[in-house]
Amino acid sequence: MKRKSAEPKYCLGIESTADDFSVGISTSNGEILANVISAYVPEEGGIHPREAARHHAEKASQVLGEAFRRAEIKAKDLSAIAFSQGPGLGPCLRTGATIARALAHYLRVPLVGVNHCVAHIEIGKLETGARDPVTLYVSGGNTIVAAFDSGRYRVFGETLDIALGNCIDVFAREAGLRQKAGMPFGAVVEKIAVKGEKLVPLPYTVKGMDASFSGLLTAAVNLLKSKEYRLEDLCYSLQETAFSMVTEITERALAHTEKREVLLTGGVAANKRLQFMVKAIAEEHNARFCVVPSEYAVDNGAMIAWTGMLAYKHGISTPIEESFVKLRWRLEEVDVPWVK
Amino acid sequence: MGEVKPYLMKKGAEANLYLTRWHGKKAVIKKRLPKKYRPTQLDERIRVYRTIHEPQLMSEAKKAGVPTPTIFLVDVNETAIIMEFIEGTQVKLLLSDITRSKRENICVKIGELIGKLHEKGIIHGDLTTSNMILNREGKIYFVDFGLGEKTMELEAMGVDLHLMKRALQSTHFRFTEECFNAVIEGYSKVLGKEKTESVLEKVREIARRGRYVAERREKA
Numbered sequence: 001m002k003r004k005s006a007e008p009k010y011c012l013g014i015e016s017t018a019d020d021f022s023v024g025i026s027t028s029n030g031e032i033l034a035n036v037i038s039a040y041v042p043e044e045g046g047i048h049p050r051e052a053a054r055h056h057a058e059k060a061s062q063v064l065g066e067a068f069r070r071a072e073i074k075a076k077d078l079s080a081i082a083f084s085q086g087p088g089l090g091p092c093l094r095t096g097a098t099i100a101r102a103l104a105h106y107l108r109v110p111l112v113g114v115n116h117c118v119a120h121i122e123i124g125k126l127e128t129g130a131r132d133p134v135t136l137y138v139s140g141g142n143t144i145v146a147a148f149d150s151g152r153y154r155v156f157g158e159t160l161d162i163a164l165g166n167c168i169d170v171f172a173r174e175a176g177l178r179q180k181a182g183m184p185f186g187a188v189v190e191k192i193a194v195k196g197e198k199l200v201p202l203p204y205t206v207k208g209m210d211a212s213f214s215g216l217l218t219a220a221v222n223l224l225k226s227k228e229y230r231l232e233d234l235c236y237s238l239q240e241t242a243f244s245m246v247t248e249i250t251e252r253a254l255a256h257t258e259k260r261e262v263l264l265t266g267g268v269a270a271n272k273r274l275q276f277m278v279k280a281i282a283e284e285h286n287a288r289f290c291v292v293p294s295e296y297a298v299d300n301g302a303m304i305a306w307t308g309m310l311a312y313k314h315g316i317s318t319p320i321e322e323s324f325v326k327l328r329w330r331l332e333e334v335d336v337p338w339v340k
Numbered sequence: 341m342g343e344v345k346p347y348l349m350k351k352g353a354e355a356n357l358y359l360t361r362w363h364g365k366k367a368v369i370k371k372r373l374p375k376k377y378r379p380t381q382l383d384e385r386i387r388v389y390r391t392i393h394e395p396q397l398m399s400e401a402k403k404a405g406v407p408t409p410t411i412f413l414v415d416v417n418e419t420a421i422i423m424e425f426i427e428g429t430q431v432k433l434l435l436s437d438i439t440r441s442k443r444e445n446i447c448v449k450i451g452e453l454i455g456k457l458h459e460k461g462i463i464h465g466d467l468t469t470s471n472m473i474l475n476r477e478g479k480i481y482f483v484d485f486g487l488g489e490k491t492m493e494l495e496a497m498g499v500d501l502h503l504m505k506r507a508l509q510s511t512h513f514r515f516t517e518e519c520f521n522a523v524i525e526g527y528s529k530v531l532g533k534e535k536t537e538s539v540l541e542k543v544r545e546i547a548r549r550g551r552y553v554a555e556r557r558e559k560a
Contacts, residue, residue: 149510149513150513152513154510154511154513155506155509155510156510160499160502160546160549161549199379199381199382201385204382204385204386206487207465207466207487207499207503208465208466208467208468208487208503208506208507209466209468209503209506209507210503210506240378240379240382241382244375244377244378244379244382247377248353248354248375251353252353252354254353255351255352255353256353256468256470256511276377277377277378278377280375280376280377281375281377285351332509332510332513
C-alpha cells in the first residue's frame with residue numbers, strides 16, 4: 001500500500017445495504033464533496049434483494065462518475081475506499097463490496113469496512129454538531145435507540161421484530177399506495193396522515209426500552225381491509241401510535257443515560273411529525289434536539305465516506321481477504337475509537 | 341396528597357417521583373404526567389391503564405414473595421400512586437463497584453425473584469438494574485411495574501429475560517455474561533431446569549427474530 005501523504009485527503013464511501021446505491025466523498029475534516037444517490041424503486045411489492053443488487057451493479061459506474069465530477073477530484077486523489085459492510089441485504093451488500101474491493105485494489109489504497117448503523121449516527125453528529133447524543137435511528141431496516149459508552153455505541157432499545165419504516169412501508173403497499181423516486185412510502189403516508197382526524201385504537205407495544213411493531217401492522221392492515229375507516233384516519237393513527245412508541249423508548253433512554261442531546265437519524269427522521277414528538281421530549285429533559293438533514297436521512301454514501309475517514313484516521317482498515325459482508329453486524333459490536 | 345409539601349426526587353421518563361410523608365411514613369408519589377407529544381386520547385389511555393395495573397401487579401408480586409413497595413393510595417383521576425419509600429441503593433449503581441462473588445450473589449438473588457414472579461404469571465416488563473433496590477438488610481425490592489402484565493405465556497417470560505439480558509448488555513457490558521448466568525442460576529432454582537430451558541429457548545428465538553430485513557426474508 002502506498003501512502004501519498006501522512007494526512008489522508010479524501011475518502012470515497014459506497015453505500016448499498018438495501019434499495020439505494022450511493023457514493024459519497026468526504027475530506028479528512030468532514031467536508032462532504034459529493035453525495036450521489038440512485039434509488040431502486042420496485043415496480044410492485046417490496047425490495048427484491050436480487051433485483052436491487054442488479055440495479056446497483058447497473059448504476060454503479062454512472063454514480064461513481066457523477067460523484068467524482070461533483071467533488072472535482074480524480075480517483076488517484078483518494079486516500080481510502082470505504083463501503084457499508086453490513087447489516088443489510090446480502091446481494092446488495094456484496095455488490096457494493098465487490099466494487100469497493102476492486103477500486104481499492106486498483107488504486108492501491110486501503111479498504112475500510114463500515115457499519116451502516118454507525119454511519120447513520122456519525123453523519124447525524126457531523127451535520128448537526130451533536131457530540132454525545134442519545135440517538136434514535138429509524139429506517140426501513142432498523143429501529144434503534146443508542147448512546148455511546150466506553151468505546152462503543154450501546155443499544156439501549158430496539159425493535160423486537162420489524163423496523164418502524166418497514167411497518168409503514170408494508171401498510172402503504174397493502175393500501176395500494178405508490179411510491180416514486182424522491183417520494184418514498186413514508187413521505188406518501190405522512191402526507192395522507194396530515195388529513196387524518198380520528199384516532200383509531202391500535203396496539204401500543206413497549207417492552208422496557210424495546211418496542212414491537214408487528215402486531216400494530218397486522219391490526220392496522222386488518223382495519224384497512226375491513227373498510228370501516230378512512231385511509232387518512234388509519235395513516236394518522238398508525239403514525240401516532242408507532243411514533244409515540246419510539247418516542248417513549250427514546251425518552252426512557254434519555255432519562256436513563258442523562259445525556260444532554262437527542263439525535264434523530266435514518267430515513268424516518270425526515271418525518272415532520274416524528275421530529276415534533278422527539279423534539280418535545282428533548283425539551284422536557286433540557287436536552288438539545290438534533291435532526292439529520294433530509295439528504296443524509298436516507299441511506300447515502302457520504303455517511304460511509306465520513307465514517308470510513310474517521311476509522312481510517314484511527315488506524316482502522318479492512319484487508320480484502322477479511323472484507324466479507326456481515327448481514328447481521330450489530331451496532332454494539334463495533335469499536336469506535338474516534339469517539340471520546 | 342401527602343402531609344408535607346412533596347419534593348421532586350426524580351424526573352423519570354414517564355413519571356415524576358416526589359418524596360412525601362404518608363401517616364408518618366416516608367412515601368413516594370409516582371405521578372404520570374401528560375405527554376404533550378402524543379394525542380390526548382392515546383396519552384390518557386396509556387397513563388390510566390398503567391396507573392391501575394402497576395399497583396395490582398405490585399401487590400401480586402408481594403404475595404409471590406417478591407419485595408415491592410407497599411401501595412398506600414391509587415388516584416386514577418390524578419394518575420398518581422402513593423407508595424412506601426424504600427431506603428436503599430439502586431442495583432445499577434453498585435454492581436460495578438463490588439467483588440465478583442458479591443455481584444454473583446446479587447444476580448442469583450435477582451434470578452430467584454424473577455423466577456418467583458414468572459411462577460405466578462407476573463411479567464415485570466422492564467427488568468433493568470435501575471428498577472431494583474438493595475436495602476441494608478440485603479433484601480432486593482423490585483419497582484416500576486408500569487409495563488408489566490399478567491400471563492402464563494412462555495413468550496412473555498422470554499421477553500422479560502431478554503430485556504434483562506439487554507439491560508445488562510447496555511449498562512453492565514463488562515459483566516454481562518457472568519451476571520446473566522447468575523440470574524439464570526437463581527431463576528432455575530425456583531422454576532426448575534426443564535422450565536428454565538424452555539424459557540431460555542424462547543429467549544434465543546426472540547433474539548433471532550429478525551431485526552434486519554435479510555434474516556426475516558430468509559425465514560419467510
